Amino acid sequence: MDFDFAFMLEAFLAALHYLPTTLLLGFLPLVFGSALGLAIALIRHYEIPILAVFFKWFVTIFKAVPVVLILLVSYLVFSDVLDKIANSLALSISFRDIDRRSIAIFALTLYATSGLSEIFRGAFASIPKGQIDAAYSVGLTTLQVLRRVMIPQVIPLALPLVNNMLISLIKASSLVSMVSVVDILNGAVIEANVNYRYLEAYVAVSIIYWGVCASIEAVTAGYEKYANRNRRRQFA
Amino acid sequence: MNEFFKWEYVITLFPKVLSALPTTLFIVLFATLIGSFLGLIIAYCRIERIPIVNQISAVYVSFIRGTPILVQMFIVFYGVPSLLGVIGIDISNWNKLYFIYITYGINTSAYFSEIFRSAISSVPASQYEAAASIGLTKWQTYRRTLIPQAGKIAFPNLGVSIVNLLQNTSLAFSLGVLDIMGKVQTLGALYYRVLEGYFIAAIIFIVLSISLEKLFNMLEKRMHAPKRSRQVTMQPLALERAEAAMTVQKSIK
Amino acid sequence: MIEIKDISKSFGKNAILKGMNVTIEKGEVVVILGPSGSGKSTFLRCINFLERADAGEISIGQTKVEFKKAKSKEILAVRRKTAMVFQQYDLFLHKSAIENVVEGLIIARKEPKEEAYKKGLELLSKVGLKDKRDAYPHQLSGGQQQRVGIARALALNPEVILFDEPTSALDPELVGETLDVIKHVAQTGVTMIIVTHEMSFAYEIADRVIFMEDGVIVEQGSPEELFEQTKEERTKQFLARFSR
Numbered sequence: 227m228d229f230d231f232a233f234m235l236e237a238f239l240a241a242l243h244y245l246p247t248t249l250l251l252g253f254l255p256l257v258f259g260s261a262l263g264l265a266i267a268l269i270r271h272y273e274i275p276i277l278a279v280f281f282k283w284f285v286t287i288f289k290a291v292p293v294v295l296i297l298l299v300s301y302l303v304f305s306d307v308l309d310k311i312a313n314s315l316a317l318s319i320s321f322r323d324i325d326r327r328s329i330a331i332f333a334l335t336l337y338a339t340s341g342l343s344e345i346f347r348g349a350f351a352s353i354p355k356g357q358i359d360a361a362y363s364v365g366l367t368t369l370q371v372l373r374r375v376m377i378p379q380v381i382p383l384a385l386p387l388v389n390n391m392l393i394s395l396i397k398a399s400s401l402v403s404m405v406s407v408v409d410i411l412n413g414a415v416i417e418a419n420v421n422y423r424y425l426e427a428y429v430a431v432s433i434i435y436w437g438v439c440a441s442i443e444a445v446t447a448g449y450e451k452y453a454n455r456n457r458r459r460q461f462a
Numbered sequence: 463m464n465e466f467f468k469w470e471y472v473i474t475l476f477p478k479v480l481s482a483l484p485t486t487l488f489i490v491l492f493a494t495l496i497g498s499f500l501g502l503i504i505a506y507c508r509i510e511r512i513p514i515v516n517q518i519s520a521v522y523v524s525f526i527r528g529t530p531i532l533v534q535m536f537i538v539f540y541g542v543p544s545l546l547g548v549i550g551i552d553i554s555n556w557n558k559l560y561f562i563y564i565t566y567g568i569n570t571s572a573y574f575s576e577i578f579r580s581a582i583s584s585v586p587a588s589q590y591e592a593a594a595s596i597g598l599t600k601w602q603t604y605r606r607t608l609i610p611q612a613g614k615i616a617f618p619n620l621g622v623s624i625v626n627l628l629q630n631t632s633l634a635f636s637l638g639v640l641d642i643m644g645k646v647q648t649l650g651a652l653y654y655r656v657l658e659g660y661f662i663a664a665i666i667f668i669v670l671s672i673s674l675e676k677l678f679n680m681l682e683k684r685m686h687a688p689k690r691s692r693q694v695t696m697q698p699l700a701l702e703r704a705e706a707a708m709t710v711q712k713s714i715k
Numbered sequence: 716m717i718e719i720k721d722i723s724k725s726f727g728k729n730a731i732l733k734g735m736n737v738t739i740e741k742g743e744v745v746v747i748l749g750p751s752g753s754g755k756s757t758f759l760r761c762i763n764f765l766e767r768a769d770a771g772e773i774s775i776g777q778t779k780v781e782f783k784k785a786k787s788k789e790i791l792a793v794r795r796k797t798a799m800v801f802q803q804y805d806l807f808l809h810k811s812a813i814e815n816v817v818e819g820l821i822i823a824r825k826e827p828k829e830e831a832y833k834k835g836l837e838l839l840s841k842v843g844l845k846d847k848r849d850a851y852p853h854q855l856s857g858g859q860q861q862r863v864g865i866a867r868a869l870a871l872n873p874e875v876i877l878f879d880e881p882t883s884a885l886d887p888e889l890v891g892e893t894l895d896v897i898k899h900v901a902q903t904g905v906t907m908i909i910v911t912h913e914m915s916f917a918y919e920i921a922d923r924v925i926f927m928e929d930g931v932i933v934e935q936g937s938p939e940e941l942f943e944q945t946k947e948e949r950t951k952q953f954l955a956r957f958s959r
Contacts, residue, residue, distance in 0.1 A: 229544075290670075291667055292643075292667055295643075295660055302656060425537065428536045432525075
C-alpha cells in the first residue's frame with residue numbers, strides 16, 4: 227500500500243497553521259449561542275407571550291435543518307442581500323470585503339443557538355419546583371430567584387452538554403470550506419492539490435480534529451469527576 | 463438570476479428534488495443496519511472487556527466521535543480502495559454510494575455502540591446474576607435478559623442518533639452522490655436557481671426529522687405501555703404473590 | 716393579626732377552596748387538620764402566593780391585598796411578612812445550611828452580611844444545628860434539613876410561619892426532633908399555621924384546631940373542644956381513624 231508518511235506530516239503542519247481559524251469557528255458560535263440560547267430558554271421557560279411561540283418554531287426548524295444548509299443559505303443571502311442593502315444605504319461595504327469567516331460564524335451560531343437553548347431549557351425544567359417555591363417564600367423577587375437559585379443550579383447541570391456542543395461545532399466547522407473559508411481541513415486539502423495525495427491529507431487533518439475533540443472530552447470527563455467528588459448538590 | 467427567490471421555481475423543482483428522497487432514506491436505512499450490527503459487537507467487546515479488542519474498540523469509537531463525518535467520508539473514499547488494492551481487489555468502478563454506506567455505517571456504529579454500552583451497563587447487575595442463577599448461558603442472558611431491558615433504555619437515544627444521521631446524510635453530495643442535497647446542487651447548476659433548491663431541501667429535512675421524532679416518541683410510548691397479554695398468561699401463583707404485594711403496599715400507605 | 720376572607724381557589728373544574736374565612740390573632744398557633752385533598756396545603760400556598768387564589772382577600776398587619784388583583788409589589792410585601800416550611804424541606808441544594816438561612820435576609824431584606832450571618836448562626840443553634848453550619852443539604856438527614864428549613868423561616872422574623880406538613884416526608888424516628896423544635900419555637904410566641912397529621916402534637920401545641928374538608932371549615936375550636944367534645948359527625952369519623 228502506498229502511503230506517504232512524509233507528505234502526511236507536511237499536510238499536518240500545513241493544516242495546523244489554520245488551527246486558530248477552526249478553534250475560532252468553534253468557540254465564538256459557542257459563546258454567542260450560549261448567550262442567545264439562554265435568553266431563548268428563559269423566554270420559553272417563563273412562557274412570554276408571542277416570543278415563546280416564535281422561538282419554539284425557531285428552535286424546531288433549526289434543529290431539523292442540516293448545518294450545511296444553514297451555512298449555504300447564509301452565504302447566499304449574505305452575498306446577495308448585503309450588497310443591495312449597502313447600495314441602497316450608500317454604505318461603502320460590499321460582500322467582497324467582509325471576512326467569509328463571519329458568515330460561517332453567523333451560520334454556526336444559528337446552529338448552536340437552537341441546540342444550546344434546548345440544553346438550558348432542559349436544565350431549567352430539571353430544577354425541583356420546591357426550590358423555586360422556597361425562594362419565593364423567603365421573599366425573593368423573580369429576578370433574584372433566577373439569579374440566585376436557578377442559574378447557579380442550571381450551569382453545572384448544563385456544562386457537560388455545552389462541552390458536547392463545542393465538539394459538535396468543531397466538527398461542523400469542517401464544512402466551512404464550502405463557503406471558501408480556509409480552516410484546517412481546507413488547509414490540508416490545498417496542500418494535497420499539488421500531488422493528489424488526498425488520503426494522507428485527510429488522515430493528517432483527522433488527527434488534528436481527533437486531538438482537539440478528545441481534549442475537550444477529557445476536560446468534560448475531568449469536570450464530571452470533580453463535580454461528582456465534590457457533590458454539593460443532590461437532585462433527588 | 464435577477465430575482466432572488468421565486469415561488470414558481472419551488473413548484474417546478476420540488477418533484478425533481480423529491481425523486482432523490484429514496485437515496486437519502488436508503489443511506490439512513492443501511493447506516494442504521496450496519497451501525498446496529500457493528501455497534502452491538504463493539505458494545506459487547508467493551509462490556510466484557512475482551513483484551514486488545516476492547517482497547518481497539520475504545521480508540522475506534524473515540525476517533526469516529528472526534529472527527530467530522532466529512533473527513534471520514536474522504537478517508538473511506540481514498541483509503542478503502544488502496545487498502546483493498548493491497549490484497550488485489552479492484553473496486554475502482556464501485557458505485558460511490560457504497561462508500562457512503564460504509565462511511566455512515568461506521569460512523570453510526572460508534573455512536574450506537576456507546577448508547578448500547580451505557581444502556582446495557584445500566585441494567586442492574588442483579589439481573590445478570592439472576593439469569594446466571596437459573597442456568598442461562600452468557601448468550602442467553604444477553605438475548606433474554608439484558609438486551610430486552612437495555613433496549614427500552616437505549617431506544618430514545620437511538621432515535622436522536624438516527625435523526626442526526628438523517629441530517630448528516632446531507633453531506634453525501636460532497637462525493638457526488640445524488641441524494642437530496644446532491645440533486646439540489648445539480649439542479650442548481652442546471653437552472654441557476656440554488657436558493658429555491660435549498661428551500662425545498664430544508665422543507666424535506668424538517669418534515670423528515672419531525673416525523674422521525676414523532677415516530678420514535680410513539681414507539682417509545684407503546685413500548686412502555688402495560689402489556690395486557692402478559693397479565694392474562696400470568697401463573698396463578700404469581701398472581702397470588704402480586705396480590706399479596708399489593709395489599710402490603712396499601713397497608714403501608 | 717391576620718385575616719383571610721372568602722378565599723377560594725379552583726384548579727380547572729376542581730374547586731379546592733370554597734370561600735373560607737380565617738382570622739388568626741398575634742401569637743396564636745393554629746393547626747389545620749383534614750383528609751388529604753381537603754385543600755389544607757393549597758390554603759397555605761395561597762397565603763404565600765405560591766398559588767394565586769381566585770377570590771378573597773388577606774390582611775397581614777397594615778398590608779391588605781385582594782388575592783386576584785395583587786400586583787407583584789403587593790405579593791412581595793405579603794411574602795416578606797410570611798415564611799413557609801415545606802413538606803419536602805426544599806432547601807437550596809447549592810447552598811450550605813447557613814447560606815440557606817441567610818439568603819432571605821441578605822437578598823430579600825438587604826441586611827448587612829455580618830449581621831445576617833450572626834443571626835443565622837443564632838438560629839441554627841436554636842434548632843440544634845450549630846455544628847452543621849457549613850454542611851450542604853445532601854449531607855444532612857431529613858430531620859436536620861427540616862430544622863434548617865425552620866431556621867430559614869424564623870430568620871425572616873415573619874408575622875406568621877406556615878408549616879406545610881413539616882414531618883410527613885420524614886422517617887418516623889426523625890419526626891420527634893423536628894416536632895420538638897416546632898414546639899420550642901411556638902413557646903417563643905411566633906404566630907403559626909400548621910398543617911399536620913400528627914394528632915398528639917396538634918393537641919399539645921395548638922391554641923386552636925381547624926378541621927376542614929372539601930375546601931370549607933367543618934369545625935374549629937380549642938384542642939379540648941375539637942378532640943374531646945367533637946360536635947360534627949365528619950370530624951368524629953376523621954378523628955376515629957387516628958385514635959387506634
